[in-house]
Amino acid sequence: MLSPNEKIAFILLVLVCGILAFQGFNRIFKTVRSGADADRSDNLIGRFITALFDVFLQKSIKNARPIVSLFHSFIFYAFSFYLLVNVNDVFEAYVDDWTTLGSDNILENLFNLFADIFSVLVLVGMVFFLYRRFVQKPKVMEFNANVKLHPGVSAGGLKKDSLIVGIFILVHVGSRWLGTAIRLAENGHTDPWLPTASIVSGLFTGWSSEALYTTGIHITWWLAMGLIVLFIPYFPRTKHIHLMIAPINLALGRKTHRGAMDGVSNPALPGARTLSDLPWPQVLDSWACIMCTRCHEVCPAHESGTPLSPSALEINKRYFINEQGNALFNGAGETALLDYAISEDAVWSCTTCYACIQVCPVGNEPMMDILEMRRNQVFDANMPNELADVLRSLDEQGNSFNESARRRSKWSKKLDFKLKDATKEPVKYLWYVGDFASFNQNCQDTTRKVAKVLTASGVDFGIMGKKEKSAGNDVRRTGEEGLFEVLAEQNIEAIEKCKFEEIFTTDPHTFNTLKNEYPNKGGNYPVKHYSTLLLELIQSGDIELKKKLEIKATYHDPCYLGRYNGIYDDPRDVMKLCGIDLVEMPRNKENSFCCGAGGGRVWLPDHDDMTQRPSENRIAEAVAVGVRHFIVACPKDMTMYADAVKTSGNEDNMAVKDMVDFVLEAMDLPEPIMEETASSDPNEEVSTEPQSEGLDL
Ligand code: SF4
Ligand code: SF4
Numbered sequence: 001m002l003s004p005n006e007k008i009a010f011i012l013l014v015l016v017c018g019i020l021a022f023q024g025f026n027r028i029f030k031t032v033r034s035g036a037d038a039d040r041s042d043n044l045i046g047r048f049i050t051a052l053f054d055v056f057l058q059k060s061i062k063n064a065r066p067i068v069s070l071f072h073s074f075i076f077y078a079f080s081f082y083l084l085v086n087v088n089d090v091f092e093a094y095v096d097d098w099t100t101l102g103s104d105n106i107l108e109n110l111f112n113l114f115a116d117i118f119s120v121l122v123l124v125g126m127v128f129f130l131y132r133r134f135v136q137k138p139k140v141m142e143f144n145a146n147v148k149l150h151p152g153v154s155a156g157g158l159k160k161d162s163l164i165v166g167i168f169i170l171v172h173v174g175s176r177w178l179g180t181a182i183r184l185a186e187n188g189h190t191d192p193w194l195p196t197a198s199i200v201s202g203l204f205t206g207w208s209s210e211a212l213y214t215t216g217i218h219i220t221w222w223l224a225m226g227l228i229v230l231f232i233p234y235f236p237r238t239k240h241i242h243l244m245i246a247p248i249n250l251a252l253g254r255k256t257h258r259g260a261m262d263g264v265s266n267p268a269l270p271g272a273r274t275l276s277d278l279p280w281p282q283v284l285d286s287w288a289c290i291m292c293t294r295c296h297e298v299c300p301a302h303e304s305g306t307p308l309s310p311s312a313l314e315i316n317k318r319y320f321i322n323e324q325g326n327a328l329f330n331g332a333g334e335t336a337l338l339d340y341a342i343s344e345d346a347v348w349s350c351t352t353c354y355a356c357i358q359v360c361p362v363g364n365e366p367m368m369d370i371l372e373m374r375r376n377q378v379f380d381a382n383m384p385n386e387l388a389d390v391l392r393s394l395d396e397q398g399n400s401f402n403e404s405a406r407r408r409s410k411w412s413k414k415l416d417f418k419l420k421d422a423t424k425e426p427v428k429y430l431w432y433v434g435d436f437a438s439f440n441q442n443c444q445d446t447t448r449k450v451a452k453v454l455t456a457s458g459v460d461f462g463i464m465g466k467k468e469k470s471a472g473n474d475v476r477r478t479g480e481e482g483l484f485e486v487l488a489e490q491n492i493e494a495i496e497k498c499k500f501e502e503i504f505t506t507d508p509h510t511f512n513t514l515k516n517e518y519p520n521k522g523g524n525y526p527v528k529h530y531s532t533l534l535l536e537l538i539q540s541g542d543i544e545l546k547k548k549l550e551i552k553a554t555y556h557d558p559c560y561l562g563r564y565n566g567i568y569d570d571p572r573d574v575m576k577l578c579g580i581d582l583v584e585m586p587r588n589k590e591n592s593f594c595c596g597a598g599g600g601r602v603w604l605p606d607h608d609d610m611t612q613r614p615s616e617n618r619i620a621e622a623v624a625v626g627v628r629h630f631i632v633a634c635p636k637d638m639t640m641y642a643d644a645v646k647t648s649g650n651e652d653n654m655a656v657k658d659m660v661d662f663v664l665e666a667m668d669l670p671e672p673i674m675e676e677t678a679s680s681d682p683n684e685e686v687s688t689e690p691q692s693e694g695l696d697l
Pocket of ligand 2: 288290294295310311314363364
């Protein structure tokens with residue numbers, strides 16, 4: 001079909017563009033390789049098969065934005081098929097008599113049919129995305145004004161990139177589609193295997209000369225094929241590269257449990273200061289990023305007005321890499337991430353809720369970058385003063401409340417029955433109480449109710465009292481790896497001295513680190529969250545629920561129980577067995593919205609720019625679903641939401657209750673919990689001795 005000169009010109013174009021594209025891809029490879037070590041070599045074939053399968057089913061993109069995902073799938077399937085179409089079109093151009101048009105071969109006709117339908121789908125999909133980006137301009141695609149952005153992004157680089165990619169796709173696919181229509185018109189007939197091109201061919205019938213048809217066919221061929229070749233060197237510099245990098249990124253993603261952070265690879269210089277300090281898969285993230293902003297749409301820090309946008313972090317990385325060219329892997333990449341990728345305030349705004357990673361369709365992990373940066377900041381003693389004070393308290397006292405270890409079980413003073421000391425006698429369940437449940441006054445009542453429910457049900461359990469220290473989950477997430485190691489070591493030493501069958505805890509943060517991180521430190525124990533334990537005890541009949549509660553309530557999934565550990569049903573089942581009519585909030589289960597306390601945020605003051613606390617945002621969501629009870633299953637949630645109902649003016653509309661409140665109520669026990677009996681010596685260790693005699697349980 002092409003003239004000899006055109007054939008030579010196309011080959012030359014392919015060669016020039018191929019060399020330029022190779023340089024671009026080579027730069028990506030070398031930049032990624034300059035990142036810190038990370039082993040992703042296990043089960044490589046399985047990783048790629050799973051990733052390709054997931055990509056083919058568009059699995060990861062369906063987590064959010066269903067309409068957008070549908071239109072994206074139009075483009076994805078069409079573009080994938082177009083690889084075949086492009087190869088066919090080159091053969092048509094170079095091989096005499098090679099054509100699928102007018103064929104009576106069923107495979108060739110099916111090929112024509114798919115090419116025809118996919119052409120329309122990709123055009124519709126692309127028009128949708130351009131309309132959305134440039135006419136609708138959804139707010140979720142904007143960044144908070146205080147988010148650090150690369151100058152190229154501030155100058156409108158994202159829109160320019162989207163426009164160039166959008167126009168390229170429209171011209172590439174549209175030209176091919178019109179070219180087919182012109183060829184049908186030239187032949188003077190329509191083709192049932194090319195239904196849409198046949199309709200459009202009506203526009204071209206009756207052209208005055210054969211030469212016009214020939215010119216039209218050549219122009220559309222060059223617009224379709226010449227353009228794609230011209231575009232190849234541009235690929236590595238645009239977000240369109242996600243087509244190739246996303247499947248690789250998904251295949252080479254972290255496969256370890258999401259609740260277990262990787263250890264420090266270089267103890268002499270922990271964490272990440274520069275791009276090349278990040279593990280190489282996190283450098284790769286910046287090319288996989290499609291700049292969709294799904295991550296900051298679900299980010300509680302961004303939603304509440306702070307300068308953190310996980311999306312901006314990935315985009316800034318990419319813009320910086322493009323700007324630096326070869327410098328990054330030639331040893332000149334010494335610029336700190338904090339200078340261009342993210343602000344220091346933003347690093348400390350992350351609640352480690354995992355929502356950004358959960359929602360990202362290409363498997364990016366912006367939260368992991370933040371945690372690596374925190375490690376580096378803490379190593380350099382650069383951290384908010386409030387955090388430094390808490391870490392000092394954790395180091396000196398073993399808890400974040402700067403309380404003497406002897407007062408750890410002070411909460412039990414109000415009980416009038418004996419708790420077993422698990423460090424002295426064997427128990428079936430070792431209750432790892434945790435800092436907040438032990439010391440925070442908003443939580444202590446709940447802690448006592450757990451003790452009462454279990455004691456009333458005849459469960460054999462005990463606590464470690466002053467031998468227990470903070471489990472260290474949030475310490476690790478602030479970046480203080482060394483202190484986490486010390487706490488884990490001391491706790492494991494204490495646990496090892498106890499005789500028990502299982503550990504349980506009410507604190508999802510504690511649960512997470514005991515279950516997922518202590519095994520790597522030598523502490524491998526069966527661990528349960530109390531929601532699971534309560535459910536088992538109810539199902540076995542050990543906990544007897546006598547009363548059906550006729551209450552309508554909503555339940556908040558704690559991040560470290562739900563998103564990190566996949567426990568969604570156990571607390572819900574407990575509530576249902578108590579007779580509660582559960583009404584789900586729109587953001588539930590894996591899409592739950594963080595309370596704002598995780599990752600050490602509970603120890604830090606609100607950011608000055610905060611417009612609404614995440615916890616207040618969540619209470620507003622609960623109010624909107626028409627319930628008056630907000631159920632939590634985490635001591636930190638109790639603290640955050642008890643405060644949020646007051647600060648948001650909902651104290652009279654919404655009661656924040658722990659799950660165990662309802663279990664206790666449904667048990668319909670004859671005796672109320674005793675009122676407080678003050679300790680005479682505030683520094684006295686509250687022992688596991690009974691405080692009064694004769695409570696009838
Ligand atoms: S982990 Fe949560 S708070 Fe942190 S960046 Fe991701 S979505 Fe935002
Ligand atoms: S990191 Fe993932 S979710 Fe965030 S903008 Fe990039 S592709 Fe989208």
